Amino acid sequence: MEWIGPLIGFAVLGLLAALVFYVIATLYIRISKLFTRKHRPTPTPVAKSNATPLKRPSKSNTRQGAAFRWVPFGESVSVANAEIAGGGFYLGDHTRPHSPAVPLVDPALRVDFKQQEWSAELGYWPEYERLTPRQRGTLLAYLNSKRESTQVAIGYVFLYYYGLERRIFVDAFHDESLAGELPQLVAEVQRLHRVYGPLNHSFKQYSGRIATIGPLLYDSPVPLQPYDSFPWDMSEEMAATLGQAVKAGRGLTAEEAMLWASTLTNASKGKAYSKVLPEIRALFEARYREQYPAGLGVPLPKTKLKFDVMLSAPGYRSAEFATDLPDVRRVSAPLKPVVAMLEGV
Template sequence: MPYWPGYSDISPQCRATYLEWLATGRSDASYNPGYMFLYFYGLERRFFVDQSNEDAKEIVQEVRRLQSLYPDNHSVRRYLGEFLDIAMIAETDLDAIEPIFEKQGWELPFSLKYAIGAQIDKGENLTADWLLSWFICHPETNLRTPATRCRDEFAALFRMRFDRRFPDGLKVTKPRKSLTASYRAASSEFQGSANPTVDGKPVPDISGLRKPVEIAQELADEVMNDLDKLSRFLGRNPDGRGSVEAHALLPSELWDAFPSEEMDHLKSWASDIVDRGGLVPLEEVIGRLEGETNEKIGKRQMTGAADALARLGFGLAPDPRFALRSPKAEEPVVLFSLGEPIERLEEVSDSYRSALIELALGSFVVHADGRIAEPERRALEDQVSAATLSDQERRRLRANLEWFLAVPPDMALLRRKLKEVGQDNQAAMRAALVGAAHADGIIHSDEVASIEKVYKALGLDPALAYSDLHAGEVSDGPRTVRASQPGRPGEAIPELEKASGPKLDASRIAAIRSDTERVSSVLGQIFDVEEEESGASGPASQSQLAGLDSKHGALVLELVTREHWSETEFETICASHGLMASGALEVVNEWAFETYDEALLDEYDGYDVSPEIAEAVKEKMSAEGRDV
């Protein structure tokens, strides 16, 4: 049976088979599709050449039935689909034509042009579905991976954004050109045409309109950008749809449309934790979110956990973006209510940062003698209540207070850390302590004792507290009641023993106290009690990219030279750097998440390289005078 069979050209045996297929109901798909095409040639001629109106609907229905017999045959889908695209108008009411959400060729489907043109002719505004259909089927539009990998989410979010921007629908200017259709027969024996009308009038042809397509592309680009992180996650985890991590990457508008059973379980668990006081091991939080925990929990995991919980209306303290240090895996964290679900956590205010510093210093004080007295706890709680903060910041600050009280600092390690930060930064720390004591303008004896206690715990000379307090411009010495009168000479009163260590200048204290960012940085160094990795890297092992060793750094510099690598190519270049492909993929993507908050490599028919990260790496190398 040839590709374009003709009844007069096929062998007698094939003719007999064709007649048998006709006689048995024309429904046996085990026969060669060529026999079905012989039959179809007659149907298309009857419709377009004979233009038989009395059986036009029956012809369309029969062709649709034939198409269903061979759903996986490309030729059947193409030729019968082209026929139906034009001929369906004969049997389908205008209102019954539905949008098409799959690109079918190099032209807009005729039925789509007919339906949209008729709506424009009637003065009707386009709905989101019709604009989306127009966009998807248009030969010049661009659909990136997020739109195809997250197909349902893309369509749903496009509709939402369209309705927000065009609540009454999109008004489209009526084009002057009328719609016509040319049909080239599958048998190649004739050409047909159609000039559709609505209510006896020609239908406008939308083929040449540009503005609606540009509007659709703008909306689609916005939606694809918002789905990019979800798309990358699903690229790495094809079975991850519906998981906690996937749901956390959904734009908030889609939360109700795409519910997650795992998120419901997580919300119930978090609510129980908050009801019990909020303290929970960090390992348990990460395990709940990711299904497993590693020995080391990085900033990216902590940030992801905080974002996922925020979308459910819960906060995590300490949040690594706002905290002085991150907790260790074996330490607890505090879950608390944010009051409402939040899609994206905003930057905290300077007032919050100042209040957090004061609480941190207060925690030094209450932990200095190894126990927390109830009056000390109440004093810190009063600090939280008195701070000028938003409701959400106050909730976060109160949770951080609970964490400060629950997780005592390692004083021995803090002493070593304080020595490592240098005298200037030690001075900043001392200034912050004195500043906290000066907050109410009065220095109480118990405050002096507390500062002495902290100084001693941190390995500083307690006597420095007095000179620091004087430098803070608060008078705590004796006041002059009357002028002194010289008396009889006697033994001279010895001078007070001077504290060892550099003195604080009053103006310097004022400057440091006003510089919240610097004090936060110093406290961050001191509070971050995680041990540094042993052994400094020598020049030979250093990478040109911070956070990567020399091998992985060199691998990244090679990867960013191209937009895509096949799986074989990736394995080859990994081997050239002495690396295993699977391990290298995990390392460079983890580094990319830590540095740029997204993966460098997206697994999709090989490996796509993030253009944003590639550009950033190239700019960094160029700024340092090195080419990639």
């Protein structure tokens, strides 16, 4: 048992050595951190952009509206260290819940401007956060352009159009203070419809509705659409034009009366009528003006004209808005003499 004493002594010495090593190591680490902090180089300040950068809302701010904002037309913003001019889109945090969904540009997501993909197919209902960095760079480059290139894939155009659509039928539709934006918003949709409608049937259908009846949102006249054959029935656009005439209390022009009458008779539906449309128009106008020098007056119906607009953005279905115009689509009795006149031409 004589070996137990020396063994205990060695153990005590080992513990003391370990304790001393721990104390020395701790002091060394603390001194090193202090020295590094004092001698750390000052970071070079980043040059400020003239654009208006978006600041993410603090976590304590739970208001839904703080998660995104509409960038007005003409304003420039900074996204991925690039200035995007022109406005006309939403900017914000896609991770925050929005109801209904907001088609926005999230400045926190990675963007690649060097390798753009202008012809990339983005699939049905594209979303900014689901795009690749290259595709985001392409969209931002498109937004930073005149937005009229016919070489860009239609998915990028739809991404831009989603924002216009929402601004019209969600924001301005429920906030009267934004009514002043409607003429410019509708005018932009009309421009896009002219550029991209002939290139894509789906975009033509969606944008065409707003392009045609959009002026009714701010009480602007809807002109009579040109035609090369008699219509089979009364479209909403024609109903709006005729409703404006009836509401104003003025007599129908020969053109308006002939189109309205053509929707109430099958005689004008044949191909023969379309082939001789110019001759029929001339004969009808002569007889109509002789019988109704001031135009035919139509009593004001009580029912108001309503529109259902199918929206294209994901998460949306349709929007309905009622106008102050009378709904003339079910009015037929006052037009009987004019129908007989058209059938007798």
